[in-house]
Amino acid sequence: MRMRNKPWAKGELEACPYYLADPFPIREHLHSLFPKSQPVHLELGCGKGVFLASLAVEHPQINYLGIDIKSLVLASAIRNINAAYEKADRPVDNVLLTPYDISRITNILSPADTVERIYINFCNPWDHPKQFKKRLTHPRQLAQYATFFPKGEIWFKTDDTMLFEHSLRYFEEAGYTLKAVERDLYHSPWLAQNHPTEHELRFVEQGLPIYFCIATKGQQG
Ligand SMILES: C[S@@+](CC[C@H](N)C(=O)[O-])C[C@H]1O[C@@H](n2cnc3c(N)ncnc32)[C@H](O)[C@@H]1O
Structure with a gap:
């Protein structure tokens, strides 16, 4: 930015x-x-x-x-x-x-610092294969989050088709269940509880679709 x-x-x-x-x-x-x-x-x-x-x-x-x-x-x-x-x-x-720097997040969050939900909004898509590991949804990152995030939900939004489709796979391969998958958030039931981000507002103004998913891990409740 x-x-x-x-x-x-x-x-x-x-x-x-x-x-x-x-x-x-x-x-x-x-x-x-x-x-x-x-x-x-x-x-x-x-x-x-x-x-x-x-x-x-x-x-x-x-x-x-x-x-x-x-x-x-x-x-x-x-x-x-x-x-x-x-x-x-x-x-x-x-x-x-x-x-x-989130790529080093376990330096600042330990298992004692339990988090119940993670939001990732419009992170950099890093669309070259050599850069995939820098994505905030990459399995390498998900493994780090597991340190302080034993169970709960990741709410993820992006405008980037490839990042979204790859991330769905990353979540499933890491043992998450996909509770919601929307390829047009603004024409979905989840819009009612959506809070737009700064980047999102620009994409929506341009008429671009917003991709959204909720990936859950462990027992809920
Ligand atoms: C495209 S902006 C999106 C900002 C906001 N989430 C939104 O949707 O409007 C990506 C943000 O992630 C931050 N960022 C990128 N890589 C990061 C990293 N490794 N650690 C922490 N923040 C990072 C950037 O500084 C920037 O503010």
Whole structure:
């Protein structure tokens, strides 16, 4: 994602109580970092936080961790999240943001840091075979997520046909069950509970289909 210089970002990141500039203290302590003890859902590559802002404010009974490799985009996420909570007249008490490279995620999340749901939205498709292993849905990544994600759901959205079809296979090969598979989210029953992301809004405006699936693992309930 191309970023313009943001002279305000450093100050706003430093002042934000739910932004962890250093992700390493999260390891083994994720649950105690939230004011309320409740399930944690994780968004990988949360970008400017458009999705997280609208989802988290609507679900105060869930704690949300948003990770993106770029701290500058997280400065925009903070603005979006603050705006959503101000509108709802609530303090931001169920969100944490941290900058980190997801390909090394087990450095910051351990088996003690259990997550019950993972959201992956419009991640880079890496469409050259040599790059497949960089995909956030690649089996190599799914094996890493298993460290802190013993059971639950992965909610995945993309505009990329090949990434989607390959990812369905990745999930099944890794032992997930596909609970939902939609090749046109905006003409499916799942639209009612959809929270659009920043990238998604652009694709929808262009009339492009959004691919969506839910892959479940382990016993639910
Ligand atoms: C195409 S954008 C999508 C952003 C947002 N999810 C959306 O749908 O609007 C992909 C995001 O993933 C982040 N990203 C890509 N690779 C990453 C990695 N290895 N670790 C963490 N974040 C990553 C990028 O910085 C970018 O913000």
